[in-house]
Amino acid sequence: MDAFLLQILNGLDKGSAYALIALGLTLIFGTLGVVNFAHGALFMIGAFCAVTLERLLTLSFETIDPTKTDFLGNPLKVKTPYVESWFGPETGAAIIDWSVPLALIFAIPVMLAIGYAMERGLIKHFYKRPHADQILVTFGLAIVLQEVVKYFFGANPIQTPPPEALRGSVDLGQMIGFQANAIIYPIWRLIYFFFAVAVIGGVFAFLQFTTFGMVVRAGMADRETVGLLGINIDRRFTIMFGIAAAVAGLAGVMYGPLNPPNYHMGMDFLVLSFVVVVVGGMGSLPGAVLAGFLLGILESFASTTWATTTLPGINQIIIYLVAIIILLTRPRGLMGRKGVMED
């Protein structure tokens, strides 16, 4: 039972990342009809927003500590971040400690701007082009973005730890009456899950309850008609692209503390998130979210010892296996609309 709950939690957690990325992909696909292979790169850039902010906050001046030596035997240069000298060591250290949550604020405008620039500068010209061309150009863009990040930050993963107070784990099992150590779960992973739920809820509420959202939804269903009503739908779609980029970016910022970001993390997620989107059904936002969580949970259960001893290798193929089964039994994925991307 406790093992079961633990894997549910893990699944929800994995699913959160899948769902957030798939949600953004579907938004872009549903509104603009563009297959965005650079979406994984946006997720990666989000994570590197946190890295960048941390680097900015720890910009330091050097003082020489003659009592110690560096690896070459010279006197050691000690680095003190400017924030620590400006706000005092304690406040300064606290600001640096909280750089990941702060990066959320930092990332929103950055990602919106990147999304906006991407749509206006590049994607706009590809609406009428075949999907194959969209794939090629966004894939090229993904490579470029990733290589630029690699150029500045290197190929190794870079730690973006959560604030001291939010590190470690809580014993959830004990809270609900299991014995100690039965269900221990990291605090940040719980935060990540609730964050994902909040963002997904926010996007849905935005689309459901605002006039802007209503127009966008109408446009997703029938672009021409909405255009005929004299509404500048393109402009709104551009903004939606920015929002989708921001969702991916925020997902990236929050993901950093779970697994240290590296420049190719976007590619690692890219294929998986496409599988999630398609299993959910092209163009369906609830489908994308549902499929994200479903695949996350299935993946978690497939990696239990029980599963891997029963069927060796099942943990490596589960997602693809489930995708095949779902697509063969439900032709348009879980909640797909008819006629979207079928030709």
Added chain:
Amino acid sequence: MLGLGKKDTTLLIVVAVLTLCAPFILNPFPAGSAMAQFNAGYPDLMQRFVIFGIFAVGFNILFGLTGYLSFGHAAFLGVGSYSAVWIFKLFTYNVLPAIALSVVVAGLFSLLIGFVSLRRSGIYFSILTLAFAQMSFALAYSVLSNPKFNLTNGETGLQVYTDDPQWFHSDRLPDLPHLFGLSMRATHTMHMGDWSFSFNTGYYLCAVVMLLVFYLAIRIFRSPFGMMLRAVKSNQQRMNYTGLNTRPYTLAAFVISGMYAGLAGGLMAAMDPLAGAERMQWTASGEVVLMTILGGTGTLIGPVLGAGFIKYFENIFSKINDTVLHGWFGFLPDGLEDVMVFIVHPFIGKGWHLTLGLLFMLVVIFLPGGLVEGGQRLARWIRGRRAEDSRRKTEPAE
């Protein structure tokens, strides 16, 4: 000629001449010069050009004609390679049975996957093929290489060991893949002054095979069968109401292109008897998609150009390092030299991916029809110029 139209015959002849003279064409720079870095006329890369050309031409039969975008074609290439290496391990280093088996096995494998995947169309089809290929990759990488049942030798790749049976091998024959005793590695180098040109047995085997399958591809493109496939891409709806069951046609195209992939895989193993699991990964499937789109989807020569383009960057640009740069810009004054090296540095060596990504974007933005369109535009421009020239010349006379 050979049942081809005039235009196609010309194309085939041009391709044949280019392929057979590739050792000259690809080595335009003298061996010792600074530009020698850009020479591509060494056996391994020439083989790769041709092999990936075959792969992409085959992929184009499916994607270019029917519009079905498979994201799992690398699996067939991988299966072909594994089959070929198994022939080497069990029977003989002669490449013919190995290549034959790789085509057959890839054909059967693609029949299976195609039969299931073609029940869906559009992106659903793409994801099904992707899923099958990724499963094959994952299994080949770990599960199928466990010590008890080692089919693929996992991460290292399947290779021939000295204690393998090789029942039909004899000591007279080379200890490497060969064609009736003629080693695939045998290379004749011809020196002409500062230039040197390599003529490699393996390359010419690949080249001949490519010309054959390229001819076959032209025939398929021009046949009623090819027309039916293009009709499937153009309007599936009308096709359904024309009394034609499209499934056998698309499945045939899928299997044919799977066999092309298997052939490419078999040749790869024949040139270098090692089959790595990575050649089945989605990135490898994606690469052939990129090759085809980059070159020009649905054109005959496009995929070959795209394959050459990508492989050239992967193998040539990745090898340029700062030392080479300093060599190039050495004639400049010191400060300027460093500036130039600094500017070019991010795009070469470990930055070759960046250059490739930028070129993908540039090509697709400015040449919607791929490299083939670039060629056509160039040809038109030249023709236009010539026409203008002749007009200008004739005008005063009038």
Added chain:
Amino acid sequence: MGILEVKNVSKNFGGLKALNNVTLDVRENTVHAIIGPNGAGKSTLLNCLVGKLIPDTGSVMFDGQSVLGRKPFEINQMGISRVFQTPEIFGDLTVMENMLIPIFARRDGAFRMHAIESVAHESAVLEQAEKMLIDMKMIDKRHMHAASMSRGDKRRLEIGMCLSQEPRLLLLDEPTAGMARADTNNTIDLLKQIKAERDITIAIIEHDMHVVFSLADRITVLAQGTPLVEDEPQNIRGNPKVREAYLGETA
């Protein structure tokens, strides 16, 4: 005894009754028009005939055989061809290729590797296609890309493609929708000519009364998924029920 017999066909979409107990009889070698206001269920009915939709209840018999459960391509092989509201042709292919495909499909054996040129002299396919293009008055456009033609030409091409398969029943879904008056009249003439020259039954769904009354031998009026009347044109014109349900609106 009609060539196409529709009996008690019903089709629901969710709660919406698109077709309610429709019975219809298309007699051989007639032009049978199905008319009705928007949402009357005309298109749903047509889709049930060609295998795109499967009715919830009822039967559809073509020449004594049920078409239900068969796939569109199988129904076509039985001898039913369909012309769409917006012409469905192979836009990326040339006019000639467009015409060749249905003929190849009819022969059901295009699984060959011959270049078109070499097929020409060994089979009648090319000849047949040329003849049909001449009939359709578009032989001079044979090398054009089909997508670059005018709407009227596309329509004629599509009808030609259907006819080249020598169907026994030709289904037309609003063949003149969105056409200028001149094009509409050309299409009417074409259909009249087809009717006169060929041994063929035509079922036509149409909005335009001018077209309907110029062509139809019999008319079925559909309203809210139910057939109101089935009769000859002159009787339909005077029928008060029809006037109320349909013609009243346009008048």
Added chain:
Amino acid sequence: MTKTTVTRRGVLRTGAAAGAGLALPTIFTASSASAYMNEPTGATVTLGFNVPQSGPYADEGADELRAYQLAVEHLNGEGDGGMLNTFSSKALQGNGILDKKVQFVTGDTQTKSDAARASAKSMIEKDGAIMITGGSSSGVAVAVQGLCQEAGVIFMAGLTHSNDTTGKDKKANGFRHFFNAYMSGAALAPVLAAQYGKDRKAYHLTADYTWGWTQEESIKAATEALGWETVNTVKTPLAATDFSSYIAPVLNSGADVLILNHYGGNMVNSLTNAVQFGLRDKMVNGKRFEIVVPLYSRLMAKGAGENVKGILGSTNWHWSLQDEASKTFVKSFGTKYGFPPSQAAHTCYCQTLLYADAVQRAGSFNPCAVEEALTGGDSSLPGISSEANKGFLFDGLGNGQTLYRGADHQCFKDVLVVRGKENPTSEFDLLEVVQVTPAAQVWYEPDHPMFAGGSLGECNPGA
């Protein structure tokens, strides 16, 4: 089997051909003119540095490349000479190799065996490289080693830790300076027993590919021999980026030690996840829960950040070693690049020097002569009585006395057991050496079951 007498026939003919210029094209095959593959005929010799420049190991590859460049400088007599000054063999003079200036070409392995072979082939076929070296994973090392054997050039492996490289996949033309999984286990197990006690229950997470398996097998055997019990061994997919579902069940399994047989990105993430789940704060079976990372690399440890503190592992070499050779190397590398070298850089530097030295001593670039010089000697490591204790013994390259063993071309030297430092003074100061395990303790016989199967075969000069 010394083949040091090399005919100069090839030199003359090629020279003549070049001299004839455009007048008369001369056609000949490589095999008929040279005594061996890519025999250097001019005033230079070309080495091929094949390292990962793209993909997850690109940083490690970049460090390897820096080391190679430094080694080439030192061989050509530029810079401060580095470990040439401390190396026990004094054959190298700082005037290149056999009076030929050393040049190099570089390539990108992409950490894929196919790409690595392609790039190695291009160096051999196009650039005339006489030796290939580098790499950052065992799959690549084995694949390229096989290629070099077929092509007839020498392969000096870079970072490769799998037993197979000098086990079932060993090749006569291939040589490994780096230590291996067996040695990690043998060095680490006694330290683990001493630090954590002999009554421990271990849970293994293992990367599901060849290296992971040999690592798990080795460390499992070594710890079980000391009384530890293995509770479970779980394979994790190579492509896994999140290990939560593998880490979560560990606490309830009854295990009190988690062994992460992961490397690179896998290691960084699994270790980060394990610390996140609070494993290290827990008491199980009345003991403090511990995590072990058998193969450490400082570059990767940096990626894992704070999480490595106090965690034990093994490494081939570390810049904080205080012997003269290590200090010289760190100074030379650090002065040029501004930071200390990684273990990969150290191994690659050593491999280049060792190769050059072997050529110099053999008096020929012929791979067979090089093999003879590099492993054919009769010297042996002191304190080990074994038939197989025979090869080329050297010192002064940073790991103390080292034997390049003739039987399988594996180096035997001291192995470092290290621990993540609690209070690092700089961003490089991440590991502290806990123990230097003497070579005798990590010694094994060439026919050890973990290395069984496969044979070196004959050296192949490629002609």
